[in-house]
Amino acid sequence: MPPATNKLRRARAGRTAAGLLLLALATPASAAEFDGSQLAFWWAVPFIGILLSIAVWPLAGPRFWHHHFGKISAAWSLAFFIPFGLMFGLRMAGAGLVHALLAEYIPFILLLTALFTVSGGIYIRGNLKGTPLLNCAILLVGGVLASFMGTTGASMLLIRPLIRANDDRRSAAHVVIFFIFIVSNIGGSLTPLGDPPLFLGFLKGVPFFWTVAHLLPDTVFLIAVLLVLFFLLDSYLYRKEGVRPVDPTPSDERFGFDGAANFALLGVVVGLVLMSGVWNPGIVFDIYGTPVALPSLVRDLGMVVVTLVSLAITPGGVHESNQFSWAPMQEVGILFAGIFLTIIPVIAMLQAGVDGPFGAVVRAVTRADGSPNPAMYFWVTGTLSSVLDNAPTYLVFFNTAGGNTAELIGPLETTLAAISAGAVFMGAMTYIGNAPNLMVKAIAEDQDVKMPSFFGYMLWSCGILLPLYALQTWLFFR
Template sequence: MAAAPALAAQGAVQAVGPGAAEHAAPALSALWALPFAGVLLSIALMPLLAGHLWHHHYGKIAAGWTALFLLPYAVVFGGGHAWHEFTHVLVGEYLPFITLLLALYTTGGGVLLKGNLVGTPGTNTALLAVGTAIASLMGTTGASMVLIRPLLRANAGRQRKMHSFVFFIFLVSNIGGSLTPLGDPPLYLGFLKGVSFFWPTTNLFAPFLFCTALLLALYWVIDTLAYGRERKTPIAAAAERATHADHAEAPPGEKLGIDGWVNVALIGAVVAGVLMQGVWLPGEISLLGQPIGLERVVAMALFLAITAASVWLTPARIREANGFTWGAILEVAKLFAAIFLTMAPVLAMLKAGAHGPLAGLVALTSDAAGQPLPAMYFWLTGALSSFLDNAPTYLVFFNMAGGDAATLMGQGALTLAAISCGAVFMGANSYIGNAPNFMVKAIVEEQGVRMPSFFGYCGWALVFLVPTFVLVTFLFF
């Protein structure tokens, strides 16, 4: 979930805290993954089978699956272990995740791209290209929040536009974040582990460029064919109405520009807060009985302060023009709380390696001579990152490959590149593979635009992303 569960979390990989893992991990079986599977199936199926019930009670349903994990866990391993597990996920993973996401969501929603953008294939492709380019500078979440609303306004009059938002998730919300540690949480964890800041820039640039160029070309062809079946006059008129809906003083033909520069500065402050945690390490404190780096507590406080500043300083007309609401972030906050907690035993099984229930998967990463297989690292890291949090998944395979940054950047560079690309790229394979994916979906649907179902989106990924990743495997790994 590459938008940041562990972007501010140096130790977020530990799904089960040290005390709990010491006693519980050996007894964990695949049955403990059932609540996580329940959360995934609820997200996938209930909007289709019981849409009214889901949209009104999704928070309660997610909480129910969480209880089906924590209560049996407390019975089997004791209330102390269950409390330890809950606070470990809350302090070590969820709070850093949600405070960062909240800050980016709020500041991004306060940046208004002015001007008359009409959703032609050229304009749409350019928006996707710009978003992909800036994602490594401001993070996939930041880039997604800044550009999703301009794309919505530009295409307000289009009848055939679902594909634009699907490819937006592919590129801006995922692949675009692969060039720096600021772009995506897995790379930031690698930075904290000793991978140099510009290592991804030089070592992931070729696969990044290949995927970006191929997917943008495919998108342009698809959008050109779809645009050819549209009536052009209503498209331009609807785009202009959407652009000027809440700032009617703007003249027709207004040049492109940005309103809400204070939020651009605040996004810069968020990025600085993220980077700060990799260079300032003052030591640990205890929060709810869990050790946590002081820099992470300071960062969470900073992100909350930035959120408050954005709300206070942004004129209401900008958020109204952006169609900004709090619904999308509330949905992400509730559902990802359940996802983080219920996936903890799955990550613990992965961490158990050759001694755990997933030993068969672990064995696939090396050949008979014990040498790493970069292609398998790419696909296993990617496949698990499609449905688990890609930051701890990255770190599990990073440690499985030796865990020494200097060695991995040298003779193990191909393996580290495979792990990095798998975690970042394949977060696009499902709505829950990366937090911005789900947030973009929620924002688009809030504007009355239909998006694919959970399985429908996975179908898009199967058609366009999986063949792309197969080519990446042959060309680079």
């Protein structure tokens, strides 16, 4: 078929999709909920399809995925939205779309964008020496920072200095692997800023400091054990391999920060999130049936301002030194738009409990007396988070546990802690378990670090992390 014909067909398809969206939004609709128990399992196919596409396609066909991931996300979104609109009406479809955008997707993506931009505007200068003690210190600092500037922000800030510090080592892959364990995943478990699942919980009403109070022992346990294991391994390899006689990194660069003003903007991001959780003026706007509180609106507009200010005040050389690119955020933004849309019927079906299409999943995490089983919630949430995306997985099991925030932070607090820990901690099991994992791997390989393959990485994660998670279950989720 001629290229012009292909372009014409794509243009017509785009106009058709846009027309359906405008029709859905043209009529204000209440946020009426539909009965998830009446939905058939096939309504979950678009959601499962987009998650499997994210998991498999980058590995099976990376070139095709790189050029067409947006089309794949759009195809799965339309595979849900069009049948849903035809069967339940455009008013309900429009209400569901607006709720997914305003209540979850837009706040989520604006926070990620702000953290990504601010961290990309800070460049750490200097040629540190990658001794085992220094590597442990960087991993510890990164693990702490991850909860305050996000796993993505902390990973992007520290991975290049860590690689430069170890560029005279014969092998640095193990350093990057433990970096993914601690900084890109486990360290982000203490605040809603740390990892996307926890921010979704914050949007659902979980208090900002709830995770600190309930996951601090779990996090300290895992990071402490991992740092001890890393120090022993790195010390052995350091003594065995020695160092190169010539350091490839120039040694005349003094330690310091370029773009340090972005640290102040990081504080603004923290303040905005805190403000939205404690300020309650009682002003709420109803937008097509979705309530949008004034603090949430101020927070989201503030994230936009922070992003623009960071871009304006950051010297161009900082972005160049950090190899800053919008490509990772573009991919995350497009894919999550599809995820948040296609998850609508899945949440409804899970909220139907044992009477819904996912009754078997609900029963698997429920004890015989009907109470939730925290250990099973930890492992089921974590297992899915390790191969799918941990943000929607958290959302699914948050609703499987009842979706009542007051109960989940009260009588069912151990269950919510298990869901949170599973979603955050087990993202470290694979390269696709959390967005920073693949980003860190790509940066390391670009710097000539020979990283293990997808399954090679899993040998490391299964051998090191699974025993720790089993011990953690016995200690905290019995």
